[in-house]
Amino acid sequence: MSSATVGSSEAPRSVYVHVPFCAHHCGYCNFTVTAGHDDLIGTYLEAVEREMSWLAEPQPVDTIFLGGGTPSHLSAEQLAQLLASVRKWFPPEGGYEWSVEANPNDLDDACAGVLAEYGVTRVSLGAQSFDPAKLKVLERSHSADEITRAVNRCVALGIDVSVDLIFGAPGESLEVWHDDLSAALALAPQHISTYGLTYEKGAAFWGRRQRGELQQASEELERAMYLDGINRLSSAGFEHYEVSNFTLPGHACRHNDAYWDGRQYFAVGPGASRHIDNRRETNHRSTNAYLSQVLAGQSPVAESETLSAETKAREILVFGLRRLRGVSRRRFADRTGIEIDSLVGEPLKRFVSLGLLEDAEGQVRLTREGLLVSDSLWPEFLG
Secondary structure (H helix, E strand, C coil): CCCCCCCCCCCCCEEEEEECEECCCCCCCCCCCEECCHHHHHHHHHHHHHHHHCCCCCCCEEEEEEEECCHHHCCHHHHHHHHHHHHHHCCEEEEEEEEEEECCCCCCHHHHHHHHHCCCCEEEEEEECCCHHHHHHCCCCCCHHHHHHHHHHHHHCCCEEEEEEEECCCCCCHHHHHHHHHHHHHCCCCEEEEEECCCCCCCHHHHHHHCCCCCCCCHHHHHHHHHHHHHHHHHCCCEEEECCEEECCCCCCHHHHHHHCCCCEEEECCCCEEEECCEEEEECCCHHHHHHHHHCCCCCEEEEEECCHHHHHHHHHHHHHCECCCEEHHHHHHHHCCCHHHHHHHHHHHHHHCCCEEEECCEEEECHHHHHCHHHHHHHHHC
């Protein structure tokens, strides 16, 4: 792991830790996941500790995020070992945020107790839906009752909860989505994320759709669901602050904000990507390759690139535009040394004329219409 900026004023203040283990590899998931190989968890814990130790000295951070995979799939003892290692090498400083992804059926009293004991402040709960038929289609093994119990355990321990929901599942109706939103709001979480189901190459759902086994929701239905989510959650007092994310005041995900602001961050584990000194490095996506490399004392990095000033500026612009407040022209120029117009002048004008972006009072932001098609805009901005 690179430590080139350690000790400098620009040193990363966030760390991502990837935990690849799952009980089952859900068909829509294209992340680095290892299912059915719990025998590797002990070796993984050793390797992650080894990779972190290459920093030579602990690096204080403001935000920590354990994602996966399923961090909560680890036993209470294994989870405690991992959290202790992370806290040792990335000691969280005052006012920190520490998020851990969890599945509802994993978050029992023992798991929740470990999270609280080690100072985790936020759980990102992979609820996805409260509807039994939809959960089955998404290959999720938990029930609506288990979601409720998991949230209640976190609340009792003073841990914030973010509920993840998926819309646009095969066969899902607008009424089912409406009920999912109502059920999530009834649990009074501090944060809700809504994601349209995607079919990505490499994921099982891609092949099943190609074979006609799954019917993708229509664009019209997905649009209606997304707008329904925005309207329902906004009416309930949630701020829509990023394309897929909604928060009660004061509970936005600060770790993700580091990504959207283009700041530097550490990362460890298989498939993890870090950004340090304008250099992006990504570890081997294969858990076995990652383990063998690290335990042999070799770098687990599979891909790396040094970002040019222009590439970095383009990424800062695109990530910034995912946030509803958009990008300040002046702040962007001060930070990157590049004017927005010299970077993306023509596509920006075109998207403004199409009503997809708003460019007014020194701020560029997505319109409501632009939110619906935002992913189709970014390739032109990235060049």
